[in-house]
Amino acid sequence: MTSKTSIRSEIAIVCVSVFFLVAFNAAFWHQFVSALAPLDTHERLFIAAMAIVGFGLLALFFSLFTPRYLLKPGITVLLLLSAAAAYFINEYGIVIDADMIRNVTNTNPGETYDLLTGKLILYIVGLGVLPALLLWALPISYRPFWQDVWFKTKAAAVLVALIVLVLLPFTGTAMSFFRENRVLMRIFTPLNYVSAIISYSRGTLEAKARAPRPYGQDAHKAEVWAERKRKTLTVLVIGETARAKNFSLNGYARETNPLLSKMPGLIYYTQAHSCGTATAQSVPCMFSGQGRAGYRQAAGQEGLLHILQRAGFSVLWRENQGGCAGVCKGIATEAVGGATRKLFELAESPDENLLAGLQDRIDAMPGDGVIVLHMMGSHGPAYYKRYPAAFERFRPACKESQFSRCQDAEIVNSYDNTIVYTDYVLAQLIALLAERDRQGLPTAMMYFSDHGESLGEGNVYLHGLPYAFAPDVQKHVPFLMWLSPKLQADLRVNASCLERRRHEPVSHDNFFHSVLGLLDVKTSAYEPGLDLFAACRSAPAPVDD
Numbered sequence: 001m002t003s004k005t006s007i008r009s010e011i012a013i014v015c016v017s018v019f020f021l022v023a024f025n026a027a028f029w030h031q032f033v034s035a036l037a038p039l040d041t042h043e044r045l046f047i048a049a050m051a052i053v054g055f056g057l058l059a060l061f062f063s064l065f066t067p068r069y070l071l072k073p074g075i076t077v078l079l080l081l082s083a084a085a086a087y088f089i090n091e092y093g094i095v096i097d098a099d100m101i102r103n104v105t106n107t108n109p110g111e112t113y114d115l116l117t118g119k120l121i122l123y124i125v126g127l128g129v130l131p132a133l134l135l136w137a138l139p140i141s142y143r144p145f146w147q148d149v150w151f152k153t154k155a156a157a158v159l160v161a162l163i164v165l166v167l168l169p170f171t172g173t174a175m176s177f178f179r180e181n182r183v184l185m186r187i188f189t190p191l192n193y194v195s196a197i198i199s200y201s202r203g204t205l206e207a208k209a210r211a212p213r214p215y216g217q218d219a220h221k222a223e224v225w226a227e228r229k230r231k232t233l234t235v236l237v238i239g240e241t242a243r244a245k246n247f248s249l250n251g252y253a254r255e256t257n258p259l260l261s262k263m264p265g266l267i268y269y270t271q272a273h274s275c276g277t278a279t280a281q282s283v284p285c286m287f288s289g290q291g292r293a294g295y296r297q298a299a300g301q302e303g304l305l306h307i308l309q310r311a312g313f314s315v316l317w318r319e320n321q322g323g324c325a326g327v328c329k330g331i332a333t334e335a336v337g338g339a340t341r342k343l344f345e346l347a348e349s350p351d352e353n354l355l356a357g358l359q360d361r362i363d364a365m366p367g368d369g370v371i372v373l374h375m376m377g378s379h380g381p382a383y384y385k386r387y388p389a390a391f392e393r394f395r396p397a398c399k400e401s402q403f404s405r406c407q408d409a410e411i412v413n414s415y416d417n418t419i420v421y422t423d424y425v426l427a428q429l430i431a432l433l434a435e436r437d438r439q440g441l442p443t444a445m446m447y448f449s450d451h452g453e454s455l456g457e458g459n460v461y462l463h464g465l466p467y468a469f470a471p472d473v474q475k476h477v478p479f480l481m482w483l484s485p486k487l488q489a490d491l492r493v494n495a496s497c498l499e500r501r502r503h504e505p506v507s508h509d510n511f512f513h514s515v516l517g518l519l520d521v522k523t524s525a526y527e528p529g530l531d532l533f534a535a536c537r538s539a540p541a542p543v544d545d
């Protein structure tokens, strides 16, 4: 069986394990050692023990590729995926868990294109393609299948014994250390994404197996609507990757809100936090009514838009991004650009396209309307693609997706330009709604960003870190509302009461219940304690047209 020049499959597995341990885990070892510092003899021995444990885990994992026809193809796929994973971990400081896999599957082709950089291709060729070619060129000898299974079983027993033996003197250190630094598990490649894909697939299959559960079936318009004859319109704007820290409305030193900061009647909440650190968590959470604690269990259940529709509102979702993460299932939707882009097509759809044709949509609504605008906002890393050239207020702006080619200050400049543009789009929208109010259509607007962003603080970029470890900049988000004078009168909202309470802590948990509260929709799904309008109703007043 064994020719002179071939190597045994177990030797190949040992080599592959060492290669993965070193080549794809630079960030793991770097963070591991710096979290452990200062290094004394005990810490150095712990590092050596962890190197053996890491090797043992990888060798156990690769032993699963036992049938001969599985070894080379399987490891090739892992080499390519690991090269890409290592790039994103090293370049952007991301970690990989089930939520990250969900973000990847929800990303549209245009966003994926932004992530393709020369350096990523270098990673894939250098750490993926070349080692794979070497592997395929290597003559490997295999035992007959059952003989091999028996050998691998014995080898696995030895590896497990080795791991236990090596860890034994460090049980206390390892337990407390990894409890404090759980994030390290999510950058240990490839076990991070293998376990993430398994837990994501399990969750998705479970959600698919369940029929969509009805929710808030008793929804109806309550007393403020009793004597109202004229229509109303509410626009809910879901922002993208806008962080509160860079809003001048929130005290940022740069003038990133030149228009909104002068807008009469605008209410800005200074202490608003998101539900998640990525679109795929925050958007379902906002519309679920279950808040941060329970939104995962609400997967496959109807949400805010279904309840509003049931209560008699015309609902429309206008999309300028990858999709609505399931919250607009069964609701009228319209893509204004982002969602229709094709793979590798560079055309960007600026967010003002969300306002194009909006007048017609409003006129076409038969009764009271709710329109959701899903912005592209400040989606990174290609911030410079998110705003038209006229909005490049801060210079020099980073014009690269690969952050290592830009100074942090340039990255912040291009990010701030996206906020200036968002400021413009929202101000245009309010102007349009104010005009409709003057024409006799009471209007309201609420804007909530889905999550924040890291701009290089602590060498972290983008977003999506697990909530418990994520810095405040990924969670503290802008939330603002504007209510037309006629709407305040019709729906009995005391705006000065809202204004007084704008420094109180609020979150995405308030969104669902506050929309129902503003529109006075009663249902068992509504919790008055989370409704920002509950304490700010004004006394009934005669209708003044």
Ligand SMILES: [Zn+2]
Pocket (backbone or CB within 6 Å): 240, 241, 278, 279, 280, 450, 451
């Ligand atoms: Zn997002």
